[in-house]
Amino acid sequence: MTLYLINILLALAWTAVTGSFSLANIVLGFVLGAGAIYLIREQVGSLGYFARAFRLTGLAALFLYELVLSAWRVAVLVLKPDMNLKPGIFAYPLRADRDFEITLLANLITLTPGTLSVDVSEDRKYLYVHAIDCSDVEALKRDIAQGFERKILEAFR
Amino acid sequence: METALSATVGIFFAVAIYLMLSKHIIRILLGVAIFGNAVNLTIFTAGRVMREVPPIIPEALIAPDAATANPLPQALILTAIVISFSFFAFLLVLAFRAYQELGSDDTDTMRVAEPESEDLPPLGY
């Protein structure tokens, strides 16, 4: 978090020096600031900062990919003359246990293919997910566990 | 455009009034809401209509260089929308409380202020 602040300060310094407060210039300042911090990564112990940044980026990329994919699948499904659906709700055992992680996971699941978070169990052990194709529950669970949940845990721990 | 809007306004008014002739407060309230929209469209149309050009002066100019939509009716409607929203909210809660206390939203049965069987006042002296 501290490093994030430092990065912002660097960006501000950049804009002050260049005398332009335009958005592009701020972004440029931020990127340059990140580069500057990267240069001094070992002194300031910023390895985790970048690693997390990369993982977050990875999560975002995965999400976008999954979003497009899911939208596409839904499109195909909907446009098919014969919708051979096998929907259902399954309980997904959570590894994540922080509110924030659970929430993020649930939201990502909702936005991705064929799954939709309905609820979290009282004891926060299970996430109830509605799937549009529930013929193979275990495969679904596996996908989530190795997809989003892993990435989230990587990014935030 | 004005013709289409006039017709629209007429339909809005008709629907609103039909709903307001109901015995049930919730329906009357729906009528009130539509009534409000009808009036807003009336104000809008009465100020004459122009497509798409919002009455906002471009950054570079001191005054619009071309005709814009008439801003005054818009300002009037804003005031009217806000007011009718306030009234709608009040009426809604009033209806709700009336329902809670009187047990009905049928205006025929919630006649507490003017009860049905009122006897004559005393005729003596």
Added chain:
Amino acid sequence: MRTLIFRTIAPYLTSLMVLFSIFVLLRGHNEPGGGFIGGLIAASAFAIYGIACGVSPVRRALYFHPMAISGCGLLVSALSGLVSIFEEMPFLTGQWGVIEVLGVPVDISTVLFFDIGVYLVVVGSITSVALALEEREHA
């Protein structure tokens, strides 16, 4: 409605919306927006907060009773119209001035305060309604 997911995300959403509402308020003079719309957005934010996390946190967050905020708004608007009496001008005549904040010139005007008053009235009243109804819900 106080599900874990909603409850976790609602405060962030609320602050985001309040921020956005102030943005809408301040730019209203030049772009679509203004006190009323800004106030509605902020009130929506508090309503979401209230639905997700309960009424008490919202009341604590606002500190003042929403209707007092509303009254304050009306007062601010009316008073901003009264400033012009000192300039021998009619009620609600806009007074414009520039003050320096840390060396940066900032335009201030009675018109802006008027709009802020509108904002406060709307935030206060609508929030009050929403909270009162929400509260009744759990009575």
Added chain:
Amino acid sequence: MAVDPGKTVDLAHAMVMKPVAAADWLVVAPVVIPLVFGAVILMLRHETRMHASIAIAALVATLAANIGLLARVIETGPLVMTMGRWLPPFGISFAADALGASLALVATLVALVCAIYSLSDIGSIGRRYGFYTFMLLMMAGVGGAFLTGDIFNLYVWFEVFLISSFGLLVLGSEHRQLDGATKYAILNLVATTLFLTATAFLYGIFGTLNMADIARKVDGLRDTAPLMTLGVMYLLAFGMKAAAFPVNFWLPASYHTPRIVTAALFGGILTKVGVYALLRTLVMLFPPELALLSGLIAWVAGLTMVIGIMGALAQTDLRRALGFVVISGVGVMMAGLALGTGEGLSGTIFYAFHSMIVMAALYLLAGVMNGVGGSYSIRTLSGLYGAHPMLAAFALLLMLAAAGLPPASGLWPKVMLVRASLDAGYPWLAFTILATGLLTTLALGRVFILTIWRPRAEERLAAAVSPRLGYTVLAALSLPIVIMGLYPDPVIRVAQIAAGNLLDAAPYIGTVYPGGGGQ
């Protein structure tokens, strides 16, 4: 590109350059003072002890401003202030003429007296949930309605006092209140919405909202625009607000349900705002249309009077009877509108002053009677004379006032209206006015002999509420009633000036547009 236009633009093309003296603020003071103090009271929600004093102080200040305003208007003619310094018709003009200023004054007087009576009628819960805020904002709305010179702004002030009256009406949430408020709210909302619709059409026709501007443009549009339909719409919308037959239903359905001080405020003030708006629009803006509608309005007036007083005769509940008396008074005022002559209009205006005070006083009287007699029903209320002769005296005076008998104020406006009716060739209207007076005597005379004179069957109850405060406010209202009854000349003079301003709008227009041209 820093645009600093103030320096490059000649302000005189857009703004009033003449400095505005602080004394000119009298014209907005009746709105601003109650508005500001209403907000302050709301901010001090929990200091309920302070509410009444703040409200009374605010109303005293408003009353003072109103007195100053009326004095100035009588002395030097209409007073105008265009908000935001914009030239009329671009800014919203407040334009006080004798009509608006005098009605605002009387309304404030009534409100002040009601505020004093509320000390005994409104508890801390009522205060906490906004009684005084509602009341002050209602007065701001009423003042605004009387003083504004802009027709859309008139709509806004109508809504302000309407929503405030809703608040007052529901305060307490008793069953009857909720039912009454539902009818009141929905029907009144229909009325104001019609008003707004008519105003939309008006704007579409005239391209302006300033009443002086409309008045000077109207003759040029008479051949091309659907002004008759417009006039009828205003007649209907404001007739509803004024509770004229056949659109008077909301009033008897609701006025008897709230706290008595609220009923007094309503009974005194609200319908008169509707009458005022009728006068302002129909007489000042659409006189030829009014002339064509004269017969219709005369019928409305007559039926309103008769239906109203018949309703009063049929009631057991004192407050409900008074609601109908209010309606019958509206009919009397409509009569002057139908005649449209100077004498008729001044009769209407005088009657409005009279009716505001008398109806408020009658409701307060009912409140005091209930306080000492424990009921509003003329079936059970009785035996008040023995213990409370003062009450009997007030009751008698107010009965005479309402019936239009000397030595109270009601006589003179009726005389003026009867004379005007005979002059204008409406003898049956004169007859109806007089017959209504007789029926009012009957209705209230019955109330008097039953509640005041009739002895109580059981042992007399100790007064639940001390009538002292009630006597004070009744005395405060009786004083103008008697003065107007014995020496009506100043009031008639004001009413005549007001009527003159309506019939000849030239001074009004001239004040709003001092240059004669304007734009």
Added chain:
Amino acid sequence: MAADGHWLTFLVLMLPFAGAAVAPFLVRSFGHNAAWLLALIPAFMFYHFTGFLSSVANGETVAAGYSWIPSLGVDFSWYIDGLSLTFALLITGIGALIVLYSGGYLKGHPHLGRFFSFILMFMGAMQGLVLADGFLTLFVFWELTSITSFLLIGFDHVREASRRAALQALIVTGLGGLSLLAGLLLIWNMTGLGSMSALLEAEGALREAPLYLAALLLVLGGAFTKSAQFPFHFWLPNAMEAPTPVSAYLHSATMVKAGVYLVMRLNPVMGDTVAWETILPVFGGTTLIVGTLLAVRQTDLKLMLAYTTVSSLGLLIMLTGFGSEKAAEAAVLYLVAHSMFKGALFMVAGGIDHETGTRDITKLGGIGRAMPITFAAAVLAAISMGGLPPFFGFLAKEEIYAGLWQGSGWSGLITLVAIVGNALMFAVGFAVALKPFTGPKVETPKHAHEGPILLWLGPLVLGLGGLLTALASPLSHRFISNPMASAVVGEPVEISISVVPHVGLPLLLSVMTIALGITAYLALARGREIMAGTLRTIGWGPDLGFDQAIGGTVRISSTVTRVVQSGRLDYYMTATFIALALALFVPMILFGELPALPDFPSLRFYEWTVLAIAFIGLGAVLHARDRLTAIVSLGIQGFAVALLFMLLGAPDLSFTQFMVETLSVVILALVMTRLRLSPTDHRPTGEKAGDIAIAAVCGATLGLMLLRVTQIPFDDTLSAFFAENSRAIAHGRNIVNVIIVDFRGLDTLGEIAVVMIAGLAILALVRIRAGKPADARKGGG
């Protein structure tokens, strides 16, 4: 108006009201003896008016006053001539005696002070009435007499009969008062003359006015009700519920004569027409006969006197309207005589009641020995009433017959009526004066003995007055009868009649009357039975009719109100929208305000879509099976309107509309949470058709009106101004917002006031619950 020198008269006019104000305090200090002090007020007034006697006798009149309501051209003015002066003297003179009598009669009454107040107020009103010159001065005092008489009749308000009588008198005389007002205003309108003196000067003006007959009927409406002419006579006997001083004063000597006064006053300007000379004698004669017949029926002393008063009033009206100079003179003489003898007899009746505890003539007898002075007063009065010499009543009676008999059939009929009426009055009068005092002693509730001086002074003075005025007839004619008769006739007249009987037709008729009267006196008991039987057969009378009228009015009112104010919101709404439909449709058709035929609109496809969405939303709201669907559908049309605003260049509107629609739906959802609603609402098909018709007409006409409006060339000065100055002066690029916060900031100030109040009102609604005095929760903070 000349004011100088007349201030004393003005003071005298106001004096009784001042006396009314202090009376309760005097009574508190002096008890019933305050009467002596208070009697000084009328005594002083009487004295003041005697000062006018000689000048008035010389044919002078005084018209004076102050400008009262210059803006209406109304003066507070008075007119003193023979007519008003005589009345004023009677009012103040008898008034002084009545005040004294009241002190005795109501001695010890807890509300004696109040009584004095009322009686003094009445005195002031009555005096003002007869002296008033300006029409409105007259009317104000006229109504004040009705009001004070209401208070006096209802003085004993614990009794229902009192209350009824008071209301009855108020309503009947109130009816007349309004009729009179209408008449006076009509006269004023027609002639431009607003005062009696002016009217008297322009003698012919009124008779020739176009609406003379209407004015006459209206004025007579006032006079007849006040003077208890048939069929309005019934209130007067009922008014005997009042304490006896009131009966003696108001209901014999003064107030009931107000109508006679009015007729006399107007005789010079309204008389001498066929209408006048028909209506007055017919009503007067009928009243005379009916009154006497009903008097015969009574056993109560006061009621007997009351009905003879009705007769006398009828006689006076008949005489005044007969049209001959002599008849008018007779009316004058009879009026003066009647005031004295009837006032005396009432006081005697009251004295008897006071001392014996009963007024029932059948339960009285032989108290003459116990109450000799009262007996004497009674006999004196009765002789005058019977028209026997040498009393003033005799002069009057002689003059009556001299005035009425003209040889024609009509005059014969009238004369016959007068004879019958006088004879019966003779009988009743002597019955009252003799029956209780003579014959064997009858046991009475209280043991009879002579009352205190306060009780017998009045009747005795009045009884003697009837004798003295007759004996000194030249004097009384010079100062009283002649000036008054001149005023009534309208030109100077000279009355010559004296107590010395002149042999002639009048004397013959008098003898006939007396003979008939004695017969009737002897057959009184039998006559009573016959009358009682007759009335039982008829079974209905105006008095009963009054109750039925009141009850009927209330019932009809109730029925009408029940229809008009049905208590059902849907009726109210239906009526309102029918009114709207008519208000729009009729002028549009009648005045040709329909729009020109428009072209078919050319819209872009997505604009059509938006409109279609709106209509689908509306349709769904209408068609919705349950209210929830309707609510959701409501969102659709609001949504469509917002889109429409966006497409039409109104971003602020669109923005606001979206927000507001959403919030409306949110609040609906929050509120509806707890509502358990029946899923459908029922509207019978017939009702549905009606509603559809109303809605369709309203919608169509509003749409047409809008179209019509948009076909007028538009004046966009305002918007051009806003566009030009929005940025240049008001520093804002968003013109709409600049309008809202600057150009039309006041609208917005009002608007936020509405928002604030709505919030507060909703809070009050939600928090305050009936029966639970507090807001339960502390959460409000």
Added chain:
Amino acid sequence: MIDLLQNLLVGALLIIGAAFTFIATVGILRLPDLYTRMHAASKAGTLGAGLLLVALAIFAEDHATVTRALAAVVFLMLTAPISAHLLAKAAYEAGYRLWDRSVHDDMAGTGKDKPSDS
């Protein structure tokens, strides 16, 4: 060249975005129960609107618009899943059953589907 690219990109995004939106609406019409319909709305719908906003961002010249367009996308992504979750949960707890040909329901019997509190 930049203009061409921009226009082509904007045009393509417009068509694709609109298409996804359309598909979503077809989905909510065709799919058999509430829960399956919500898939269409929360995915295709969100993506459609998002793409159209991105098209606007690309089309716009000034930074403020770009930022706001992207902010709008983020808001959309943030709120869409939550509203889907809330609606699904509410509907399930309110007793709206799954489609009768659903193959699996782990939530049945957790107490969410029947009265648990007073």
Added chain:
Amino acid sequence: MTDGSTFRELAELIALAVLSGSFLLAVVRVVLGPSLPDRILGLDMLVSIAIGFIAVIGIRTGYTLYLDIAIALGLVGFLATVAFARFVLSRRYEEEFIAEDTRGIYGESEND
């Protein structure tokens, strides 16, 4: 030859047409229901479409100021859905209501 604006304008029209169609279809769902959550879903969909519509109109007219409306609509549309969900939840045990509400599609129509 061209800067591709013709294509863009065509795409705008296509998008508007498609979105118009979507509007109508979503409205159909709202109107048809059959259950309350279905209608809410339809409304939610309408909001999404409107956001897209605003974007397209913004491109077409060049007035990007409509964007703020889109943002606010996103936020407040969310509030509406939340409130409706809350409403649905609060009615959870009204068996009668639900039975009637769901009869159309989950019951008879599928089986019969």
